[in-house]
Amino acid sequence: MASPMFPPQTPGYAESIMSVATATPTAAGFTGPPPGAGVDMYKVHPTNGVYFGPYLRYVNMDVEKGVWLGSIMIVTDAPQPPTIHIHQSMDLSPNPRQLMPRSIYTHQRWQFYKYDVDLQMADATERWTYAVTSHLGCTRYEFVVAGRAETGWRFVAHSGNDFAASTSQNERSKLGGLGFMWKDVLQKNVECGGFHVQLGLGDQIYGDRLWKEVPLLKQWLATPGKENRKNASWTARHEEDVTHAYFHFYTSHFDQPFLREAFAQIPHICQIDDHDIFDGYGSYPDYMQNSQVVKNIGRIAVDMYLLFQHHTTLEILRNVSHDLDLFTITGQGWHFVKFLGPAVVVVGVDVRSERTQNRVLAGPTYQGLFPKVAMLPPSVQHCIWMVSVPLIYPRLDTMESLANTFATGKKAVNAGYNVLGKVTSSVAGIVGGKEVVASGFNQVKKAVGKSGLMGNVVNQFGDLDIGEILKDMWTHDTKDLERTYLIRTLQGIAHQKGIRMTFLSGDVNAAGAGLVHDPSHPSDHKTMYQIITSPIVAAPAAHYILKMLHSNKTYYVPPNGQRSAGDTVLTDTKEDMMEIFHTDASGSPRELKKLMGRRNYVAVVAYDPEAIPGTQYAAAATLGNNGLSKLSLAVDFVVQGDGAFTAPTKYGPVIVPHLEYGR
Numbered sequence: 001m002a003s004p005m006f007p008p009q010t011p012g013y014a015e016s017i018m019s020v021a022t023a024t025p026t027a028a029g030f031t032g033p034p035p036g037a038g039v040d041m042y043k044v045h046p047t048n049g050v051y052f053g054p055y056l057r058y059v060n061m062d063v064e065k066g067v068w069l070g071s072i073m074i075v076t077d078a079p080q081p082p083t084i085h086i087h088q089s090m091d092l093s094p095n096p097r098q099l100m101p102r103s104i105y106t107h108q109r110w111q112f113y114k115y116d117v118d119l120q121m122a123d124a125t126e127r128w129t130y131a132v133t134s135h136l137g138c139t140r141y142e143f144v145v146a147g148r149a150e151t152g153w154r155f156v157a158h159s160g161n162d163f164a165a166s167t168s169q170n171e172r173s174k175l176g177g178l179g180f181m182w183k184d185v186l187q188k189n190v191e192c193g194g195f196h197v198q199l200g201l202g203d204q205i206y207g208d209r210l211w212k213e214v215p216l217l218k219q220w221l222a223t224p225g226k227e228n229r230k231n232a233s234w235t236a237r238h239e240e241d242v243t244h245a246y247f248h249f250y251t252s253h254f255d256q257p258f259l260r261e262a263f264a265q266i267p268h269i270c271q272i273d274d275h276d277i278f279d280g281y282g283s284y285p286d287y288m289q290n291s292q293v294v295k296n297i298g299r300i301a302v303d304m305y306l307l308f309q310h311h312t313t314l315e316i317l318r319n320v321s322h323d324l325d326l327f328t329i330t331g332q333g334w335h336f337v338k339f340l341g342p343a344v345v346v347v348g349v350d351v352r353s354e355r356t357q358n359r360v361l362a363g364p365t366y367q368g369l370f371p372k373v374a375m376l377p378p379s380v381q382h383c384i385w386m387v388s389v390p391l392i393y394p395r396l397d398t399m400e401s402l403a404n405t406f407a408t409g410k411k412a413v414n415a416g417y418n419v420l421g422k423v424t425s426s427v428a429g430i431v432g433g434k435e436v437v438a439s440g441f442n443q444v445k446k447a448v449g450k451s452g453l454m455g456n457v458v459n460q461f462g463d464l465d466i467g468e469i470l471k472d473m474w475t476h477d478t479k480d481l482e483r484t485y486l487i488r489t490l491q492g493i494a495h496q497k498g499i500r501m502t503f504l505s506g507d508v509n510a511a512g513a514g515l516v517h518d519p520s521h522p523s524d525h526k527t528m529y530q531i532i533t534s535p536i537v538a539a540p541a542a543h544y545i546l547k548m549l550h551s552n553k554t555y556y557v558p559p560n561g562q563r564s565a566g567d568t569v570l571t572d573t574k575e576d577m578m579e580i581f582h583t584d585a586s587g588s589p590r591e592l593k594k595l596m597g598r599r600n601y602v603a604v605v606a607y608d609p610e611a612i613p614g615t616q617y618a619a620a621a622t623l624g625n626n627g628l629s630k631l632s633l634a635v636d637f638v639v640q641g642d643g644a645f646t647a648p649t650k651y652g653p654v655i656v657p658h659l660e661y662g663r
Contacts, residue, residue, distance in 0.1 A: 042245070042248035042252075044110070044247070046076075050082070050134045050135070050136050051075060051082060053072070053254075056143060056267050056268065057267060057311055058070050058268065059324070059338075061341075063379070068145045069118050070116075070119075071116050071311045072117060073115070074112075074113050074132070076110065083132075083133045085097065086099055086130040087129055088126055088129075099116070101114070101115055104311070105307055105313055107243065107247050112307060114311045114312075119145055121146065122148070123149070125145065126145055126147075128142065129142045130143075143194065151606050151629065151631055156188070156266070157198070157506075158185075158199070158200060158506070158602075159200070159203050159273070159533060160507070161200065161203055161253075161259070161536055162206040164208065164539065165209040167539050173644065175640070176645070181638075183258045184638065184647075185258075185262055189262075195266050198268045199269050200268055201271060201506035201507070202507060203507065203535075204253075205249045205276055206275045207301055217242070230287050232293060233292060238296065239300070243303075250307075250308040269386075270310070281294075281298060281352060283356075283472040286356075323336075330364050332353045333350035333352070334353070335349055336348040342380070343379055343631050344381070344606055345376060347383060347385050349385065351388055358479075359479070360389075360474065366489070373499075381498075382658070384504050386505075389507045391474045391483060391487065391503050392515065392528075393475055393530070394550070394552040394577060394595075396473070481561065487557055490528065491528070494526075495524075498525075500657070501528045502656050505530065506533055506535070508534055510549075511533055511534065511602075512577060513530065513654045514532070515529045515576055523657060524659075525659060529654070531602060531604075533600055533601055533602040536600065537599065541595075543592075549595055553566050555574075556571040556575065557575060579593035580652065585640070585648075598639045600640065600648075602636060603635075604636075606631045608629040632657045633656040634654075635656065
């Protein structure tokens with residue numbers, strides 16, 4: 001395989017997230033009285049009084065043997081772990097199989113118990129029931145397992161699964177609270193006969209709040225001087241307080257009504273994004289990103305992400321010799337390749353752990369990932385890339401210009417954005433100067449999925465502005481060559497293997513669908529779709545920011561090693577956002593048809609259009625004895641309506657067609 005067209009520097013293992021900073025008894029550079037312990041702030045108590053969970057996770061399937069692999073995790077402080085029995089729902093025999101608990105981690109008095117699950121898959125979808133029994137009683141949960149040759153998997157995808165710390169209680173109530181869209185997911189789960197899996201595209205929690213809630217971190221932010229903050233020690237007290245903060249964020253958030261039931265009944269596959277650590281992690285300047293405090297917060301956040309979202313630890317992962325589940329290439333970042341039946345694969349890429357201001361992934365990571373996709377078995381027709389931040393998205397051209405204008409006048413920005421309307425007459429002309437001045441950068445931040453830390457804390461570092469935030473996007477100039485390399489390489493693999501490549505992303509607080517394609521050959525291997533679902537809980541982007549994003553010029557993907565030049569240099573691959581939102585949830589016509597600023601999630605099913613005459617995707621397709629059915633993906637956007645009590649509206653489906661081999 002050819003070497004990458006950009007030369008990122010790969011840190012060694014000693015610099016990886018596995019490195020644990022040495023705890024020291026003092027915090028150099030801090031002044032004032034010692035703050036109260038963050039541990040004392042959080043009262044940890046599960047809803048049922050005994051345990052947190054169960055969290056049901058999909059690991060993978062053994063395609064050849066027809067075995068479904070998963071795990072269930074429970075966190076409890078009870079003297080004994082709950083017992084879990086599992087059986088086919090229709091099997092009422094008196095001796096169901098008992099799953100064995102394994103303690104994988106201890107936090108204070110809380111034990112993390114993992115129950116591995118392996119189920120022999122039948123010829124068609126079957127329903128399975130597992131019962132969790134503790135000293136207070138028994139609770140049953142049901143989920144579906146696809147047939148071993150079944151290709152018509154049904155799944156949902158979501159991101160933005162928590163409110164930003166800055167979202168007021170009034171705004172949360174107006175949106176219907178945390179559980180509104182999750183309640184709809186559960187209803188759709190019943191109506192469709194059960195989703196086989198759910199894909200969490202990052203931001204399952206919003207860890208940003210620790211900067212406001214953990215006293216030691218608040219004191220660190222108030223420490224004057226970059227060097228003092230960069231060199232401040234990480235102490236045992238920091239370790240305890242930050243670990244407990246993330247433990248509390250996960251246990252309390254995953255214990256919310258409807259979300260709790262969804263994570264117990266729909267097997268999940270999750271990936272990390274910035275809010276699972278904190279807002280914008282990876283895109284800050286070196287002096288901040290490489291400080292002891294930020295590096296160690298990142299290490300702990302990744303540890304807790306692995307525990308709660310993947311039921312594992314770094315110690316366990318170091319002793320795994322296969323890549324059936326998570327694997328690392330450089331020692332930083334954990335990725336996965338998972339089968340959703342014989343014909344669909346999801347590739348989950350950690351785009352946070354190796355991120356800097358100038359790259360998303362290290363070169364060796366690409367060189368390790370691409371062969372895994374290029375060597376997928378012939379049965380695979382669709383490869384869905386779970387990439388938490390979208391690759392195909394309108395540029396924030398106006399905001400880029402604004403950031404550059406302010407590059408030498410940051411004090412004006414930090415002093416309340418009081419010159420925003422004057423400097424950007426083009427912006428004011430689009431949306432009205434008064435509204436721009438009033439909401440300013442806060443809405444821009446929200447439009448690219450940034451709110452908590454970047455919206456409220458970063459200016460305390462003295463020199464961060466909107467330009468720093470835009471560097472978090474794939475479409476930023478600093479990521480341009482890397483983005484082109486990824487797109488062009490996947491086009492080559494698609495051409496060789498006959499696999500349709502699709503990007504599935506969240507992060508940006510708006511729903512939409514885009515694609516790169518060759519207009520003269522609209523169905524060939526150069527066509528790759530981008531599905532964007534965000535947010536399922538967080539507050540969506542404002543109307544006027546979406547209006548800016550709709551006014552962007554056309555772009556083309558350049559050849560490898562060249563920079564994007566908009567519509568001035570035409571190539572064989574054009575970027576477009578699809579117009580799929582013609583009417584609003586209220587039924588009125590929409591001016592902005594490409595992006596929807598409402599809370600949402602997507603529902604996806606693989607189907608054979610030829611095998612289901614007269615309908616789009618009413619039934620599942622299966623592999624026949626004489627070869628493969630040609631599968632397409634149907635993607636429905638489920639969007640919240642007006643107010644807290646209006647039923648969601650469905651848009652779509654967006655059809656991702658199969659790729660003829662060699663096209």
